[in-house]
Amino acid sequence: MKKILFALAIMPLLVMGCSSDDVDELPKSEFDHDIELLYGQWRATAVEIMEGVKIDLTDEEVEKEVPPTYVTFEKNGAFSSEGVLGNGKGTYTAKGKKITTVMGDEELILDMTSLKAAEAKIVLNAKTLGLPSIPEEIKDVTVVLTKQVKK
Secondary structure, eight states, rough: HHHHHHHHHHHHHEEEEEETTTTTOOOOOOOOHHHHHEEEEEEEEEEEEEEEEETTTSSHHHHHOOOOOOOEEEESEEEEEESSSSSSSEEEEEBBBBEEEEEEEEEEEEEEEOOOOSSEEEEHHHHHHHTTSOOTTTEEEEEEEEEOEEE
């Protein structure tokens, strides 16, 4: 019985002694959200102007004035956009709650308030969108992004 207890007592020491210092730890993301959820193509589906006031960007009448907007975030830091957030390709960095995109000379900072597998929310300056239906006194709006399924 003493031998079994002794073996059980030294087992944690053996396990700790076998760990290797040569194994590199994976770098931790500086992004406050799960970075893996960010990767892929997203469509801007709504703009929340204020509590309870929302513009559906997928409505046919709205699409006549506002082109469908898509953004794509790749694992390698590549970014692409089409629609009201700009058209083109560039790069992005994600740190804290902010995503900074750069396309040519244009930099856009997205404040990501929520990131889930199928939906994300970003806050940005209302003037960035250039939507005529947003009153002048509104400074910031929340854009709802919906993850697109690859076909």
